[in-house]
Amino acid sequence: MLDANMKQQLQQYLGNLREPIELVASLGDDAKSAETRELLNEIAELNDKVTARFDGDDARKPSFLIRRASDHDAAVRFAGLPLGHEFTSLVLALLWAGGHPPKVPDEVIEQIRALEGSYDFEMYFSLSCQNCPDVVQALTLMALNNKEVTATLIEGGAFQEEVESRKVMAVPAVFMNGASFANGRMNAEEIIAKLDSNAGARAAEKLNGKAPVEVLIVGGGPAGAGAAIYTARKGFSTTIAAQRFGGQVLDTMAIENLISVPYTEGPKLAAALEAHVGEYDIDVINLQTAEKLIPASKTGGYHEVVFENGGTLKARSVILTTGARWRQLGVPGEAEYANKGVAYCPHCDGPLYKGKRVAVIGGGNSGVEAAIDLANIVAHVTVIEFGDELRADEVLQKKLRSMKNVDVFTSAATTEITGDGEKVNGLVYKDRNTNELKTVDLEGVFVQIGLVPNTEWLRDSGIDLTKFGEIEIDHKAATNIPGIFAAGDATTVPYKQIVIAMGEGAKAGLSAFDFLIRNEAPEDIAQAAQKAAREALSVA
Template identity: 55%
Template sequence: MLEETLKSQLQDVFGKIETPVTLRASLDHSDAASKMRQFLTECATLSDNIALHEDGGWDRQPSFSVAAQDGTESIRFAAIPMGHELTSFVLAVLQVGGVPVKLPESTIAQVRDLKGDFQFTTYISLSCQNCPEVVQAINAMCVLNPAFKHVIVDGALFQNEVTRKNIMSVPQIELNGAPFASGRMDAMEILAKLDDAAPAKAAQQYKDAAPFDVLIIGGGPAGAAAAIYAARKGLRTGIIADRFGGQVMETAGIENYISIPETDGPKLSAQFESHVRAYDVEIISGQKAERLIPASKPGAYHQIALSGDVLLSSRTIILATGAHWRHLNVAGETEYLTKGVAFCPHCDGPFYKGKRVAVIGGGNSGVEAAIDLAGIVSHVTLLQRGTQLKADKVLQDKLRSMPNVDIKMEALTQSIAGNGETVEHLVYKDASGEDVTLPVSGVFIQIGLLPNTNWLGNALALNPQGEIIVDVHGATSVPGIFAAGDATTTPYKQIVIAVGEGAKAALGAFDYLIRTPDPAASRQKEAALA
């Protein structure tokens, strides 16, 4: 099951285990159980600190727990953790085996302080690039606090269960048997749902932070590039990043990033983070900027408010807050979100195997989604409101060659409807103005992005679409505040363009700093003359 190269890599990684770990399996006589036994057996041979026992008797079979030396079994996989979840499994083994959890100390302390009974179940798909972040965050909490327990369930392995629970998107998280959350979440976001005061508590560690030269908001491609360029100029640089990668994390295949012929979103995001951490950059993780307070006069400090009214000061600020999926805003869209309405074909596509689905949007993302889904579902109908597709020609050609795909031009979605539990059809208006009912079990919305700028209020100039207006240097309408990436008026929302714009904004900030007096230096000079 495991390739020899992978075995060699895992053997090196498992060499870091400090205390013995037992993989305690509960297996039946299914083919999946045989594959799970093979996977676990091969892993157990890679380290003297990993043992395999088949005890049976657990209600979900096949499954296995990652048990600590003292017998604690707080993490259980009802899955064969390959694909995107292999890393989750490896981290679980390492952390249960004594390797320290890599979270901010403040987050670790807050998790350890939580009291109660936290029985988590997370439903995942092995093809989902968003699921591992949730799985790894809750697993880490299990290692830190014995009140936490976590079961990871592969929907493809336990199809009857996900059907009974009407789970049609992943990740889906339950807490103590009740719905808790859906979608990608990191440890701080989960902690915030468990403890309302968590973000404010975590922010307190920054209340006495010295002013920055450059403070970057956002950890996507633009933010990462800005941080690297600013740090290389010797500037005191900070970056507020609730997670690195931003929207890139939700991108499955990336084949147009120069010098890297092929990669995926999570991998590229990890490379961005690793590169930023190689420099002297203060990373403020688990926090979101809540308010921008521009300086009262040119050259003075700008401020960013975090939770709990903690203020960070900086001579310049670079806004790289990115964007989020645009919604249709039609009847039924919100009601059937995660019940047939989805945004990620890679994550949720497997739940629609053999069914009919619709994809809304004729750009690259929409056409790529239709192509991916056509290999899983019985039929795809792509609806494009315009008179022609906007995707690259190579993608259009591929789409038109697929026998189970229909393309409807000048199709304006009017509503999404179902039986209260799942989507059954959508209604669109065709070129003649007639309403057409299209029977489908799923609707994948791919109509572009909206900038994450609502929190800015009237602090600086935005265009009617909510994008931050920038000039050729990345400068905004407020001196000393710059912006880059998908949140700005810069055309063509592409990773490579965001990286370049982030670098440009950092260079613009540097140029501004060398031409603008430092308020701290001015005060020191005034004090010396007094």
């Protein structure tokens, strides 16, 4: 199962085990069970602290439990083979079960252990999903650190009938105590926040207790990371407040145009950005959604950012790097069938549509790349493009045209996504040349029509926005409000690319530095005013 290189790496990792662990498998007579037996035997042979047993009686076969030999409550179950993107999750589960400390803040572990109640999680993942490992690892961490939490992590391709019976049409999909709990990427802090009703209030209290900083960066994608590194290197106190560090990069699969890096993947790049930021004294605060910006001209002191949980952060300078999100079609049926046949991540959810008919809405690079990837998995792909022709690069169009199970309709405006009440069964589009409505029977719709900036929260702030919601900036990344800068996909800078966002973030950081060295801090201004007042009184 594992090649020589993987075995060597795994053996090195298992050298960090502090106490024995057991692998307890429940197997059938199928090929997947045979592969599971082979994998577990190979793991056990690499370290004498690992024991493999094959007398499990779990109903899901193949599946296996990873548990601490001295504490059987510290356990997590994998159903199917956690390879591909999930091999790292498997390695971490082995290490954590064996007492190796996870690289997460101590307060997160404390929050997991403090959870009250019993939680039985079942989570479905696909081996090609780059969003799934975060959820797999979060639930593993919780199961190994709270005996009232159990987690079964299920590779959907190995349990297709179960996936269909539970109507799982997008991964990661999490069920708790038998009921649907959440879809999409989440880390342990986000899951805890959904379970702990007081988490928001505590987070707000923590924010309100922080002293003002010199630079506050709102958003944690490539632009935010670039800005933070540059301001921190200049010696300025810097805070990043973000919904999730990494931003939309976390949802990006193949990255082949980042200069000097021939190929990488979004989660790997996000991890590298986080590691680089971690080299400096930068305060990174996740799970923060900005709600309001109050410029210094209105506060009489610092710029203030108010967050959804009620907390506030203050800074002499603010850099806005809130990025963008997938644009939605806005047609009937889209919201109703989200995660029930309507999807936005072909890499994550494509394997769930094996042998089925799907559509991709959008003929740009993202849409055509999605259609190419899906055509290798599904029975048939229909590409729907609003314009008169596809907008993707010619090399991608050539590849698409070579695929026999793809149809392309241009001058086509999607008007409705239809379903049977439980899942998608088709879409309706209008031929823009004839105004004729046409129906396509299918089981999945992947929307790939570009981005919309995350700037709604700025509309009453005084920041100038375009009619498209982009933040207007000048050649130095400055907004119309002194001391407030912006960078990345949320701005008017053309070409929404990772490498451009990084550079624009660095530019915004340098512009903030220039602003700060040329302008006094509010407390310095106040002290100067008090001194002038005292001198005036003494003269009088």
